[in-house]
Amino acid sequence: xxDTTIVWFRNDLRLDDNCALIRAAANGxxxxxxxxxxxxxxxxxxxxxxRWWLHMSxxxxxxxxxxxxxxxxxxxxxxxxxxxxxxxxCKATAVHASRAYQPWAGALESQIxxxxxAVGVTFRRFAGTLLFEPEAVRTKDGGPxxxxxxxxxSATDGPDxxxxxxxxxxxxxxxxxxxxDTLKSWGLLPQKPDWAGGLRDAWTPGAAGAQARLATFLxxxxxxxxxxxxxxxLPATSRLSPHLAFGEISPLRAWHAARDHAHDATVMAKDxxxxxxxLAWREFSYHLLFHWPTLPSDPFRADFARFPWAPSDADLRAxxxxxxxxxIVDAGMRELWHTGYMHNRVRMVVGxxxxxxxxxxxxxxxxxxxxxxxxxxxxxxSASWQWxxxxxxxxxxxxxxxxxxxxxxxxxxxxxxxxxxxPELGLLPNDxxxxxxxxxxxxxxxxxxxxxxxxxxxxxDHATARDRALSAFKSLKTx
DNA sequence: TTTTGAGTTGTTCGA
DNA sequence: GTCGAACAACTCAAA
Numbered sequence: 001x002x003d004t005t006i007v008w009f010r011n012d013l014r015l016d017d018n019c020a021l022i023r024a025a026a027n028g029x030x031x032x033x034x035x036x037x038x039x040x041x042x043x044x045x046x047x048x049x050x051r052w053w054l055h056m057s058x059x060x061x062x063x064x065x066x067x068x069x070x071x072x073x074x075x076x077x078x079x080x081x082x083x084x085x086x087x088x089x090c091k092a093t094a095v096h097a098s099r100a101y102q103p104w105a106g107a108l109e110s111q112i113x114x115x116x117x118a119v120g121v122t123f124r125r126f127a128g129t130l131l132f133e134p135e136a137v138r139t140k141d142g143g144p145x146x147x148x149x150x151x152x153x154s155a156t157d158g159p160d161x162x163x164x165x166x167x168x169x170x171x172x173x174x175x176x177x178x179x180x181d182t183l184k185s186w187g188l189l190p191q192k193p194d195w196a197g198g199l200r201d202a203w204t205p206g207a208a209g210a211q212a213r214l215a216t217f218l219x220x221x222x223x224x225x226x227x228x229x230x231x232x233x234l235p236a237t238s239r240l241s242p243h244l245a246f247g248e249i250s251p252l253r254a255w256h257a258a259r260d261h262a263h264d265a266t267v268m269a270k271d272x273x274x275x276x277x278x279l280a281w282r283e284f285s286y287h288l289l290f291h292w293p294t295l296p297s298d299p300f301r302a303d304f305a306r307f308p309w310a311p312s313d314a315d316l317r318a319x320x321x322x323x324x325x326x327x328i329v330d331a332g333m334r335e336l337w338h339t340g341y342m343h344n345r346v347r348m349v350v351g352x353x354x355x356x357x358x359x360x361x362x363x364x365x366x367x368x369x370x371x372x373x374x375x376x377x378x379x380x381x382s383a384s385w386q387w388x389x390x391x392x393x394x395x396x397x398x399x400x401x402x403x404x405x406x407x408x409x410x411x412x413x414x415x416x417x418x419x420x421x422x423p424e425l426g427l428l429p430n431d432x433x434x435x436x437x438x439x440x441x442x443x444x445x446x447x448x449x450x451x452x453x454x455x456x457x458x459x460x461d462h463a464t465a466r467d468r469a470l471s472a473f474k475s476l477k478t479x
Numbered sequence: 480t481t482t483t484g485a486g487t488t489g490t491t492c493g494a
Numbered sequence: 495g496t497c498g499a500a501c502a503a504c505t506c507a508a509a
Contacts, residue, residue, distance in 0.1 A: 139506090139507060139508080140507070140508060140509090141507080141508090143507095145506085145507085146505080146506060146507090147485090147486065147505085147506055147507075148486085148487070149485080149486065149487085150485095150486090150506075150507055150508085154507095230488080277487085281487085344488090345488080348488065352489095387487090387488095393506095394486070394487085394505090394506085396487085396488080396489080397486095397489090397501080397502075397503090397504095398501095398502085399489080399490080399500095399501050399502080400488090400489045400490080400501095401489075401490075402488095402489065402490085403489080403490060403491090406489085406490075407489090466490085466491095470501090474502095477502085477503090
């Protein structure tokens, strides 16, 4: 029982329901380590908002480890090199880690296993990031799924998922702690300018924040979730996505927490099922990414490679800054910029707008979301952008073009969401809040709105852009 | 091998 | 205002 195990934390920044850690704790002393790796070839480097979150989350994890009498060792460099060196220096007998699923992860983990074996160290990989391993869900022919519903049916066909495991009660320290970088030296926080104020107000990164977020959702969001989750004006979604992305909470814990409330008299079984199905969408995205590693860069449907995009830097910039002239689009883009998050319904609206109204390649939207979202997740981001663009697995049909006015009127009927993020329109009455260009001059003046000055004029006309998109999609058939 | 039913999230038009 | 159909065919997954 005197073995020393390095626990390599990745996107599993929690102590509970973490098999890699729990098994290490049972074997002897534990050296928790996090490696910031911007060098592994092919890997997507973390975006700005995610780096802010990472700083906060590592701070929380180090504090949580402290309560168990342990520490968090920080290192920078290529994961494979750092682990091999650390294992030798610390005379560790094993390295434990939760498995990752990105396109480069398999090769990286094999390399690490080989490198460690060469110095007599065992590499053990554990599940923990997903509910269903990508290989475990198969069609009758043995292949991966390309359609969500049969994936869901197949994945949930078996016995109930096992319960999540509690955190270790204590962690045994090594005889001597290895050196650690300081978190500050990694420069993860924005300095000049400090744009993270809105993020700080909106979020509490870390496992405790994740548990609090889950508790709030169970108490006030799960009831009515099936309907209300589409309303960006309500606090009706779980907002667990960044916590899940960094593994501060396991999907298994969220799954069971929701299902435990299915018997609650005030919560409908439908609400629980819809929430669990949202968790399963994350699973489906990972399933796709694992089996189609080019998902982040190439259209899943190959014929989209010759789509007649019409990229425009000016339009892209207007979209990024929330200056398109369409209030629901601008509200979403500004929510994103300010808080690192955007409501799911609005993500679909702004995604459809970028790809279909502006004919800008979906990869540009994917890249912007990657940099600005605190919940940036390679699998969900890629799969979702492909879906909205119409080139993904099980994608929306091409004629499904969101009308940003109608979406606003349907899902933000009172304009609450728009007024929150586009305050210069705040005094407009409800009937024109989603289409200020239709307001009579007198109404605009009374609200202090001057189109083209205090708020932009529309960069495209909806009907014109819709026809243009339909023609562009049709050209794929004939050319 | 062939057949069959089905597929997250929408919009517009005309009755 | 409400409702159903059209918008296009195609691919998936299972029988």
